[in-house]
Amino acid sequence: MQIVFLLIGITCLIVLSQFLGYPGAIQGGSVVFYIVMLNTPHDEYISYAINRMIDTGVGVFISILINVLLSRQNLSRYFTFIKE
Numbered sequence: 001m002q003i004v005f006l007l008i009g010i011t012c013l014i015v016l017s018q019f020l021g022y023p024g025a026i027q028g029g030s031v032v033f034y035i036v037m038l039n040t041p042h043d044e045y046i047s048y049a050i051n052r053m054i055d056t057g058v059g060v061f062i063s064i065l066i067n068v069l070l071s072r073q074n075l076s077r078y079f080t081f082i083k084e
Contacts, residue, residue: 009033
């Protein structure tokens with residue numbers, strides 16, 4: 001039964017990546033999909049996936065925040081202020 005879910009999941013991943021215009025995401029997405037499907041206990045698929053999405057969302061938010069706060073303009077103003 002697991003082989004059927006793997007085939008359906010990979011097919012959905014390929015179709016979705018093509019539909020969204022990101023064919024380069026197929027390789028990385030399929031590797032992550034197989035790792036999650038083959039290494040996660042059967043009763044924890046959903047919670048594991050949700051936890052990974054939350055982790056990724058927090059990481060993206062923090063990286064955007066750092067890029068906004070430490071932009072080149074802000075840093076150059078800060079270093080100019082320190083030199084004076």
